[in-house]
Amino acid sequence: MIISTYQPFFAPFSAFFAKAYLSDMMIVLDDVQFPQRTTWITRNRFKNDQGILWITIPVWRKGLGLQKINEVEIDPEGNWRKKHMSSLKKSYANAPYLNEHLDFLDELFSFKFGKLLDLNMNIIHYLNKHLMIHKPLALQSDLGIKGKGSELLIKICLKTGASDYLAQKSAEKYLDKDLFSRAGIALHFFTPSSPVYPQLWGSFIHNLSALDLLFNCGPKSHEILFPKKGL
Numbered sequence: 001m002i003i004s005t006y007q008p009f010f011a012p013f014s015a016f017f018a019k020a021y022l023s024d025m026m027i028v029l030d031d032v033q034f035p036q037r038t039t040w041i042t043r044n045r046f047k048n049d050q051g052i053l054w055i056t057i058p059v060w061r062k063g064l065g066l067q068k069i070n071e072v073e074i075d076p077e078g079n080w081r082k083k084h085m086s087s088l089k090k091s092y093a094n095a096p097y098l099n100e101h102l103d104f105l106d107e108l109f110s111f112k113f114g115k116l117l118d119l120n121m122n123i124i125h126y127l128n129k130h131l132m133i134h135k136p137l138a139l140q141s142d143l144g145i146k147g148k149g150s151e152l153l154i155k156i157c158l159k160t161g162a163s164d165y166l167a168q169k170s171a172e173k174y175l176d177k178d179l180f181s182r183a184g185i186a187l188h189f190f191t192p193s194s195p196v197y198p199q200l201w202g203s204f205i206h207n208l209s210a211l212d213l214l215f216n217c218g219p220k221s222h223e224i225l226f227p228k229k230g231l
Contacts, residue, residue, distance in 0.1 A: 002188070003162035005029050005140075005153060008069060008120040009040040010057055011209040012127070014225055015168070015192035021133050021226060022190060023166050027156050028124075030070040030117050031141040032148075036061075041069060042116065044209040048091035049201050055084050055209075059116055070141055072116040081109040094200055097218035101130075101211075127210050132222040150176040154183045164188055197224045 004023040006016055008030055020026045034041065043056035058075040061067075088105060092098045104126055113119040121139075128137065138160075145155045153175070157165055162185070167175060169189045180187050194206040197217050213221050 001025065001160065001162045002164040002166050003027060003157050003160055004166040005156065007032070007041060008117055008124065009044065010042055010116075010120050011044045011055070011123050011211050012040075013044070013207045014194065014210050014213060015207070016124075017127060017131050017133055017210055018192040018225060019166065019168070019190075020128065020135050020137070023135060024162075025136045025138060025160065027138050027140055027143070027160070028121070029140050029152075031068055031139075031146060032152070034067045034069045034072050036066075041072075041120065045205075045207070046088065046091060046209055046212055047199060047201055047205055048087070051201070052205065052208075053087060053091055055087070057116060057119065070115065070117045070139075074113055074116055074119065076112055085109040092200065092215045095215040098215045100218065101215065123211075127214065130214055130221070131210065131225060149174070150179045154180060154185055157185045158183065166190065168192065195224050195227075197221075 001024045002022070003025055004019045005027045006012075006019060006029065008028050009016060042059055043054055046053040046055055058078070058080055060073045060075055085105060089098075108119070108122065113122070124137070128135075140156065143156065143159050145152065145159055147155050153165060156162075164186045165180065166188045169191045172189055175187065177187060196204055197213055199205065199212065199216055213224065217224055
């Protein structure tokens with residue numbers, strides 16, 4: 001069994017789902033430290049007539065010190081939900097498949113999620129379904145595993161009975177290959193592609209949230225992400 005891991009990014013880009021697709025199971029690392037600086041866990045990129053549109057979820061940080069990702073709470077104050085919804089509707093008004101996902105967006109930005117993790121996982125599960133990636137996701141915290149670096153990843157593999165671990169090529173230098181070898185876990189590396197597809201608003205921008213792909217390409221999104229190889 002091939003296991004992969006990822007932190008619970010907000011509205012992740014396509015590489016997140018490519019990794020899930022190539023795995024038998026993905027473990028979401030929710031019981032690790034929440035970054036103190038700018039992070040993809042709270043924000044991601046979309047597209048509008050000016051180019052890149054940033055959507056950021058405000059969270060409580062001040063006075064809280066180090067937090068685990070699954071402890072981070074959303075700041076409920078202000079009108080950011082209404083603002084984000086308006087921005088997305090305006091930016092994607094001419095996207096062919098936006099209307100099919102408006103109910104989801106309305107629910108997303110009207111329901112007052114307490115924890116950032118719950119909001120992010122709601123989006124991740126939605127994208128998994130509509131990108132037709134039928135691979136299970138599990139939370140690290142549900143496995144009851146703690147640790148850091150390669151040690152944590154090996155514990156996850158052993159707990160799930162996985163013999164193989166899949167990582168992005170860019171992470172290779174951070175992994176202790178000898179430690180994996182001694183644990184009997186085979187390491188595999190891949191470089192995710194960044195497929196080009198029809199977008200609104202001029203020149204193509206790579207690595208936007210996968211929602212951009214879904215709004216523009218709908219049911220063709222899976223085929224665009226994972227094209228069948230010719231004979």
